[in-house]
Amino acid sequence: MSGQVAPSEDQSPGLIKSTQELGAGLFLMAIALFFYWQGLDLPRGTLRALGPGMLPLALVTLLGVGGLMMVIYSLFETGPRLERWSLRGPFFVFGGIILFALLIRTCGLMIAGPVSMIFGMMASDEFKLKEATIFSIAMTIICILLFKTLLRLPIPVIGTLLEPIFPF
Amino acid sequence: MEAFLGNLAMGFGVALTLNNIFLCFVGCMVGTLIGVLPGVGPIATIAMLLPITFGFDPTGALIMLAGIYYGAQYGGSTTAILVNIPGEATSVVTVLDGHQMAKQGRAGVALGMAAMGSFFAGTVATLFIAALGQPLTKLAQLFGPAEYFSLMIMGLVFAVVLARGSILKAMCMILLGLLLATVGTDLETGQERMTLGIQDLSDGVDFAVLAMGIFGFAEIVRNLENPETRDVVRAAIGRLWPSKDDFRQSYFPILRGTLIGAVLGILPGNGAVLGPFASYTVEKKIAKDPKRFGRGAIEGVAGPESANNAGAQTAFIPLLTLGIPPNAVMALMVGAMTIHGIIPGPQVMTKNPELFWGMVASMWLGNLMLVIINLPLIGLWVKLLQVPYRMMFPAIMIFCCIGIYSINNSTSDVLFTAFFGLVGYTLLKFGFEPAPMLLRFVLGKLMEEKLRQALILSRGSFSTFIERPVSAGLLLVAVVMLAIALLPSIQKGRDEVFTE
């Protein structure tokens, strides 16, 4: 909803004086609500004998109040507007990391390294496939030498899927 | 005094053998290397290198492992300054002003100052350990759960002062940090809290996972969408060496930071993490123009870095004199000592004096080596900033992924990091500062643990916090600091909201 406001650096003239503050408040309230729901089943105990649920409940309440205050402020105090959100960066960067997590045990660093890096590099608008391929393969070799050979971390280079055909 | 000098002489006699100098050097080099790599922490590396040290004599092995430990501290600061990723809880503060300095083309100055501050702090801390190690342990013994809780309350005040911009937003980040710290198995009942039924969350969220996500990955995404900000770092590379003015501004912060860090480092409950935060708070409070903080103030690098290194060193006191490890790295050192047939405890000092004093001497030697290794490297590190960002960020990405994976050999940790990266990016978009959250996250666990222990011991009576003199004193300081800190901060916080 805030994204539809005309792109200008000035604060919006309408009812909401700071879309950033409003978004921040709503975001915090959502987090508070989520954790409140998650902690519903935990026994709270008493003040004299704190249970596992007591502290989370107190924090969630305060966080919710803080979020609410921000929402109220956003209606009265002028503040910065919400920045434009880009999708390309988060999609490729976080996608690359997720690919790494999915591939590292099965295919090893050998495959997970280049794949996750090339995918992640697509986040940049200066992306060139050839450069990315060469760079990511070189980086993967450096990483294998550095982490496996030099630092001896037990990171899988080959992975369980490919292990039977690469016996080293 | 004579005994003290004699002991030190014996220590240097041990540390200065060719073999041990070499091991110290190797340790410092490896430590610097892993410290600089974002995401790879000293814990994983020391664990992996343990078997290699089987063949060494115990003193040599420990000298090398200790070298890795403080080498990693040094290297961690480098990464914090250059790419805005705190490798450890203690370098969260360095990020604040250090990276701002880098953006202003003062990366070399920040790195140089950090190195020299650390060396000074290391020297003082070494003497501190040698002279006062034994009596200081007694002081640490005064700290029961109630005292710790009060200390943590005092730490809350630091978090408020750390805030840039809106005070309300900072408070909310503090709450969020505390909330995240409650995720995991409840200490007392063993019940799982807020884990969404995910088994990998049963021990809570790992610090590195949160820090890499919130700082590292969120920063990458943000940089990718604002080409201007990242090019600033590349374009402006100023002088490599601190100027006279820089030195003049840093003398006292380094002195104060060293003292603060050294004292807090002795506390057995990982008090060392408080050091940099405390130092930063003090510097910001007594500065003529606190507004410079968070915008590249050199005091904000020099003070906390000194505190960091002093604390890293004095954290050895509870280990060497009591045999009680104050944090995870020290616990690993206990393992290393045990493997070599030395069970750390009050008797190490009398039974293995060469080991004890040799280690103390090698600490200073290690610090000297680190300065020698690091000062020439500054030019190289600064050059690294000139690598085009489209190549820099995938490199950071892969290092972080490997590092996170190696903490616990767990793929879910990597996935969590991606998740927290997304959260961090959202928080940045909404104008939140992640540093207070990270600080409270670190202290939150300890705080709840100590609160509940204190209440169990007092059978539910809150008066325990006031009846115990040390605890009462700490609470009093906290109240006074809060009063001093909060009043002008609210004023200023609002000003900044208007101006930004």
Place this chain on the structure above:
Amino acid sequence: MKKLVLAIAATAMMAGAAQAQSYPNRPVTMIVPFAAGGPTDIVARIVGEHMSKTLGQQIVVENVAGAGGTTGITRASQSKNDGYTIMMGHMGTHGAAPALYANLKYDPVKDFEPVGMAAGTPILIVGKKNFPAKDLKEMMAYLKANPDKVNQAHAGIGAVSHMTCIMFNSQLGIKPTAVPYSGTGPALNDLVSGQVDYMCDQIVNLVQQIKAGSIKAYAIATPVRSPALPDVPTTVEAGMPDYQVTAWNAIFAPKDTPKEVMTALTDALNKALDDEATKGRLLELGAVLPTKTERGGQWLGEFVGKEVARWTPVLKDASK
């Protein structure tokens, strides 16, 4: 590029042929379900080092900590049963876990092939320096007389110090106030400074403090005294003969690992336990090594069954 692909394919095929060679032809991963540097990790590394020599392949220790060790064991139990992933199980993961974790994803008896017992560390009962009891009998009397006053420390739910003290308390018939800590270090610190009254833990964590006199040892829960602490009486001597607890560590492989692999592993473990240097290192820790009859997979398999049966009622009762 094409050449590279061809070369990779060729090596892959040759490698496939080499597969038929005998076990092991590549490094073996040993999952240790606790953080590096702890007692189980140390035992694994010491034993693993010698086993590597016998097997001719490196045993790589992989620490997968979490949830009292059950995270690592769950992962290990689900990995491929080809002998290239083995694990260091423990009194907690293979004895107490079924009682402590309601949704445990493995069965300690059915889901593993036992390789053999590696080493155990005996449990000690210790009190703070000025605890008003001079021996175990007095301590037992004091604990029974002052159930509301005493504080017992432990290093968190599922920790060795937690379980073993529950066993101690249940044999005494008391339920004292238990103060949880997030590890042995902080718990021991508060015992030394006298914030808490007593705890039970592995000898390796306590021996230096006892020797220095900063805490008092009441008894060691083994049939014979430990050479590391010859002055500390056994529970048999001190008047609590039924309290026999050792935090044992043993090697397991996933279910249905081939017979010849199991033989090779058991053989390598036994060779390590016979090696003087390895033995010396373990004994220095205050560890107890398995006797000849306690070696091998079959004995371990039966032992695990007995341990589960012994811990389950005690722990279930304590959590009521």
